[in-house]
Amino acid sequence: MAADRQPAQPSDRLRSAGWLVGAAVAMVMVCLITVALDGIRGVLSRPEADAALYRTIGLNELALVPAGQLARRTEVIPGFTDGRYLPTLPRGNPGVVPLMDADRLAAFRKADP
Amino acid sequence: MTSNGLARILWAARELRAHPGSTLAVMAALVLLTALLAGGLLLSQALTATTARLLDQGPDLVVRRVSPVGWQPVQVQDAALALAVPGITAARLRIWGTVKTPDQTVTVVAADDAAMRRMALPQTLHPPAPGETIAGQGVILSETDGRLALQGATALMTRVAQRFPSNSDLATYDVVMLHPRDARTLLGLAPVQASDLALSVFHPEEAAALMPDLIRAFPWPVHITTRLDTRKAYAAAFGRRGGLGSLLYLPAALALVLLAAAVIRQQMGDRARMGLLKALGWTGRDILALQMAKALLVSLPAVAAGLVTAYGLVYGPTQSWVGRLLLGWQTTPPRLQLDAGYAAPIFLEVGGMLLVPFLAAVLAASLGLASSDPQDLLNRGG
Numbered sequence: 001m002a003a004d005r006q007p008a009q010p011s012d013r014l015r016s017a018g019w020l021v022g023a024a025v026a027m028v029m030v031c032l033i034t035v036a037l038d039g040i041r042g043v044l045s046r047p048e049a050d051a052a053l054y055r056t057i058g059l060n061e062l063a064l065v066p067a068g069q070l071a072r073r074t075e076v077i078p079g080f081t082d083g084r085y086l087p088t089l090p091r092g093n094p095g096v097v098p099l100m101d102a103d104r105l106a107a108f109r110k111a112d113p
Numbered sequence: 114m115t116s117n118g119l120a121r122i123l124w125a126a127r128e129l130r131a132h133p134g135s136t137l138a139v140m141a142a143l144v145l146l147t148a149l150l151a152g153g154l155l156l157s158q159a160l161t162a163t164t165a166r167l168l169d170q171g172p173d174l175v176v177r178r179v180s181p182v183g184w185q186p187v188q189v190q191d192a193a194l195a196l197a198v199p200g201i202t203a204a205r206l207r208i209w210g211t212v213k214t215p216d217q218t219v220t221v222v223a224a225d226d227a228a229m230r231r232m233a234l235p236q237t238l239h240p241p242a243p244g245e246t247i248a249g250q251g252v253i254l255s256e257t258d259g260r261l262a263l264q265g266a267t268a269l270m271t272r273v274a275q276r277f278p279s280n281s282d283l284a285t286y287d288v289v290m291l292h293p294r295d296a297r298t299l300l301g302l303a304p305v306q307a308s309d310l311a312l313s314v315f316h317p318e319e320a321a322a323l324m325p326d327l328i329r330a331f332p333w334p335v336h337i338t339t340r341l342d343t344r345k346a347y348a349a350a351f352g353r354r355g356g357l358g359s360l361l362y363l364p365a366a367l368a369l370v371l372l373a374a375a376v377i378r379q380q381m382g383d384r385a386r387m388g389l390l391k392a393l394g395w396t397g398r399d400i401l402a403l404q405m406a407k408a409l410l411v412s413l414p415a416v417a418a419g420l421v422t423a424y425g426l427v428y429g430p431t432q433s434w435v436g437r438l439l440l441g442w443q444t445t446p447p448r449l450q451l452d453a454g455y456a457a458p459i460f461l462e463v464g465g466m467l468l469v470p471f472l473a474a475v476l477a478a479s480l481g482l483a484s485s486d487p488q489d490l491l492n493r494g495g
Binding site: 016017018020021023024025027028030031034035038039041042043045047049050051052053054055056057058059060061062063064065066067068069071072073074 | 122123124126127129130160163164166167168170171172175205207209211217218219220222225228229249251277278280281282283284285286287288290311338340343346347350410413414417418420421424428440441442443444447449450452453454455456457460
């Protein structure tokens with residue numbers, strides 16, 4: 001019986017090519033389903049649990065990086081620091097506004113040519 | 114699809130099967146390239162959106178008392194100074210800091226009973242009693258007795274009474290909530306002291322405009338962080354990491370050029386066969402359609418597989434690589450519950466970025482083949 005079997009012909013590739021096309025279509029379908037499910041998740045999911053706890057705890061940092069690392073330390077975020085009383089700035093900031101005043105600038109130049 | 118079209122696609126698949134090695138190599142390269150690009154973009158987008166959503170729930174302004182030697186605690190009565198500023202609607206004294214355990218560093222925060230009552234928290238979470246804690250999922254406990262030793266200004270041994278739920282890892286993963294008295298003891302604060310002030314304002318978008326008034330309200334220097342500052346800091350951190358990631362675009366673009374070159378070279382190698390097909394009666398249009406079908410059969414599933422892989426890497430169970438590789442976790446990283454809904458635009462962007470030049474290169478090469486004389490193709494294909 002085995003002798004009756006025909007050896008594989010090049011044209012047999014056409015038959016198995018159907019599987020290749022099927023696999024390709026299936027992969028594209030999986031991708032489209034992923035996009036659809038992601039869209040549904042984005043619309044329907046309401047991630048409120050983490051938000052409620054975050055609000056309760058009251059911190060302004062997230063556990064994205066381990067505690068103690070520089071990226072977690074919110075106090076080093078460049079904010080506004082009032083330096084009125086810091087010894088590193090012992091004198092009042094002269095500012096630029098008085099110097100922009102033409103009369104005062106002229107008086108200043110006259111006093112100190 | 115007509116039977117003629119299907120037959121053409123099947124024929125294209127058959128031709129690809131004649132070169133399985135090169136076909137698989139091109140597909141694998143496209144999968145990797147797509148997964149790399151889409152994964153980076155998807156992760157960046159999801160992280161930015163999720164952190165922005167959470168940070169929006171935090172305080173509008175945080176006021177810290179500073180001195181030449183650094184941070185100073187505030188007094189309980191200082192909250193009234195902030196509340197006297199028009200526009201400030203709530204002032205919350207925060208008791209928090211960073212302390213060590215035998216295994217890691219954790220963020221300690223004092224329970225705010227009023228806040229816990231106000232929020233719709235899971236029924237199982239109750240404010241911790243003295244000596245007890247609520248610990249995040251990432252806090253490592255002693256194996257012998259399950260207790261937690263904390264080392265701050267003083268040492269404190271506590272019993273973990275509850276755990277924060279795992280779906281809030283992004284907010285609570287390595288956070289330990291203590292009774293306010295315990296937290297003050299641990300952080301070295303007097304009973305009338307707190308770490309800083311978290312303020313809410315009537316119009317959050319005008320928070321920055323209140324800073325001059327706040328500075329005048331306190332008799333000592335302050336450091337004020339707005340929510341916008343915090344969001345910018347997080348965005349900058351992602352931007353830095355994204356900037357490093359974008360360096361991958363250069364080799365990715367080079368890889369794409371090489372891929373297209375390899376496919377074109379393969380097509381040129383098929384000139385004799387194309388000449389034979391034309392000699393047998395195939396039209397130039399048939400040749401063009403065959404070459405494009407071959408390119409689509411290789412590139413579409415490969416790009417789709419790369420996109421699905423990227424999605425799985427960002428949202429799937431193997432997501433821990435993000436924490437380990439990018440966020441610096443030495444212990445088990447938190448499970449990031451990232452917001453979804455960003456796949457479609459990113460998939461379109463990455464898919465288009467890779468498919469369009471790839472298919473354009475194949476089309477350009479195929480046009481040459483399709484318009485050539487059969488005899489010429491047979492002679493040159495040798």
